[in-house]
Amino acid sequence: MRVLPVGRRALLVEVESTGRAQALHAELVRLREAGELPEVEEIVPAAVTVLLDGLEDPRALAERLRGWDVPAAVPAGSAAVVLPVRYDGPDLAEVAALWGVDEEEVAAVHSRTEFRVAFCGFAPGFGYLTGLPEELGVPRRAVPRTAVPPGSVGLAGPYTGVYPRTSPGGWQLIGRTDAVLWDVSREPAALLAPGTRVRFEAVP
């Protein structure tokens, strides 16, 4: 684990893997809720890091973190969010070819995978979901689409993601869900947050 200062009010904690970053994030959130972490404005997990922003004394916390043993596994947490998906995306055939299977098998593999939100970004409510085995990673599209409709389920690199709203995007689209990923009039606004477990359910 490396602890890197970021400016004068933040720390970036870097670990070996996305799984470790998820575990570290869960542990930091647990400590904050238990009142055992100094005041911090933001705890932002990402691929292999967790950012702590808005710290009064980053040096002191850095010292404390350097002696830390992060639990290797993420706590199971609450029940999985289930997203119904029609696996009929415009890039389904492309992904099937990349995986060396037929289109039905893409849907079967994807819908029996246990996913977890590793981190959010790109747009409010957009989660980067991990869970697919490494060898099923796919490249982004060479030419991004200018408008991807909301609810589109896409793959890029090791991640699966669902577009919360219409936006440009280069992910390979395999299907679409009617679930509302982001709604500011709802509490919570984000259906998916870091640590949320997710399953996709194939629907006709």
Place this chain on the structure above:
Amino acid sequence: MTGAGVLEVVRPGALTTVQDLGRVGLAHLGVPRSGALDAPAHRLANRLVGNPAGAATLETTVTGCAVRPDRAVAVAVTGAPCPVRIDGRPAPWGAAVRVPGGAVLEVGAARAGVRSYLAVAGGVAVEPVLGSRSTDLLSGLGPAPLSAGTPLPVGPASGPAPWALPGTAAAAPGPPTGELVLPLVLGPRDDWFTGAALRTLARAAYRVSAESNRVGLRTEGPSPERARGGELPSEGMVTGAVQVPPGGGPVVFLADHPTTGGYPVVGVVPGEALAAAAQAVPGLPVRFVPLRR
């Protein structure tokens, strides 16, 4: 909510947005902080009219704006210095001013700097979204930028009558002139750059790009050379982070910056220096002053 009045937008200007101190604690969901780019100017404007610091103000961009209150209100304009007029008559900038009901308050074009702040006693009382009234132009949260004819609700004034407040002269440092000097606390990814790159960063003649916006202050100039290839896995970004995209000058992240990003951050401009960045006009020379941690 019981409004205490309404401002009608007479002239929205090039880009005028509602801003407060932003959305805190939601970065892990991909929600940018947002909020006033020149936070000291926003706070000063609020103080001048007796508002708490978190009351929403209007942030203009270069060309100002004009509004018409439906009843008498106290206002103050700070940030980028500009002419202020009430029904055509000159009024002071950087001080609390009374605008009669039905009169047009004109916030003129910036004489220097980029962004002026208009505070109204009681604050702009549009409905908050996720705890803030700020317009976030990256993710489209909060009210849309002002357009002509839009009614903006004003909250009930809470503080004492502004004219009773002492020290109404604006003592802010003002927009940068001649040069924008940005201290740069190196890291967390300065090791992705060569020593030559760090010298380039310190010595090159960068200029503020016209592509700058609320997301970032973009610069034109040499791209500091990386010491290593490959891609950095996405990581959390702070306000003030200086990213170096390939083939371009450094970008300083401002209030509407994305919460995660994949370009290495060579250093971070401390918060107290960002007000100047928010007021730097296109073409202004930029000098980064790298500081070892």
